[in-house]
Amino acid sequence: MVRTPCCKPELGLKKGAWTPEEDQKLISYLNNHGEGGWRTLPEKAGLKRCGKSCRLRWANYLRPDIKRGEFTEDEELSIISLHALHGNKWSDIARGLPGRTDNEIKNYWNTHIKKRLIKKGVDPVTHKSLISETSKSENLPEILNNQNIIQTIITINE
DNA sequence: AAAAATAACAACCGCGCGAGG
DNA sequence: CCCTCGCGCGGTTGTTATTTT
Numbered sequence: 706m707v708r709t710p711c712c713k714p715e716l717g718l719k720k721g722a723w724t725p726e727e728d729q730k731l732i733s734y735l736n737n738h739g740e741g742g743w744r745t746l747p748e749k750a751g752l753k754r755c756g757k758s759c760r761l762r763w764a765n766y767l768r769p770d771i772k773r774g775e776f777t778e779d780e781e782l783s784i785i786s787l788h789a790l791h792g793n794k795w796s797d798i799a800r801g802l803p804g805r806t807d808n809e810i811k812n813y814w815n816t817h818i819k820k821r822l823i824k825k826g827v828d829p830v831t832h833k834s835l836i837s838e839t840s841k842s843e844n845l846p847e848i849l850n851n852q853n854i855i856q857t858i859i860t861i862n863e
Numbered sequence: 864a865a866a867a868a869t870a871a872c873a874a875c876c877g878c879g880c881g882a883g884g
Numbered sequence: 885c886c887c888t889c890g891c892g893c894g895g896t897t898g899t900t901a902t903t904t905t
Contacts, residue, residue, distance in 0.1 A: 711877090711890080716899070722873070722899085744890060760891080761874065797894065808873085816871055 712755030719753045723762055727752060731759055732767050765806045772804030783820065784810055789832045806863055 712718055719727075734750035740763070743756035751765070752759060776784070780802055787798040795807035802810065819829045827834055
């Protein structure tokens with residue numbers, strides 16, 4: 706069976722950037738009622754959005770407990786080591802970084818860290834050095850091979 | 864100074880999973 | 885038990901800002 710799009714083309718559903726007015730509606734609705742019921746929330750809150758869009762907006766920008774702004778060096782190192790352990794499990798990584806969301810971390814990884822690792826000759830997937838890979842303990846499980854993480858951290862630190 | 868290229872970031876999309884019927 | 889449905893996830897795109905030529 707074909708999965709119908711979660712956000713039906715039911716006229717006038719807005720997409721794209723959120724306006725301050727929309728944010729306000731969403732915030733006040735969620736303050737009064739709790740989270741949850743995303744499917745039917747937009748209508749109740751008077752928003753011309755699909756529930757998914759509302760959820761994302763809340764989770765990544767409007768929630769009161771989100772830290773904004775630059776990632777600190779510590780946070781960056783955390784991301785790198787957690788990524789070495791978990792791979793692209795952004796939500797897992799986010800749990801290790803209070804106030805940061807999976808989406809934010811994912812973005813940061815893709816736009817900042819990945820690029821720099823590559824430049825430094827470190828494979829962003831395996832966290833192994835691409836240049837003198839050869840003689841290292843390749844047979845160990847990745848997780849046990851702390852060398853990779855250490856190497857990565859040293860490298861990223863310039 | 865203007866255009867082109869690249870980076871940054873917010874948001875969208877489809878899919879899988881688990882809860883409830 | 886099987887089937888349906890919403891939620892959350894991860895990959896990806898679209899748009900704006902910044903940098904380079």
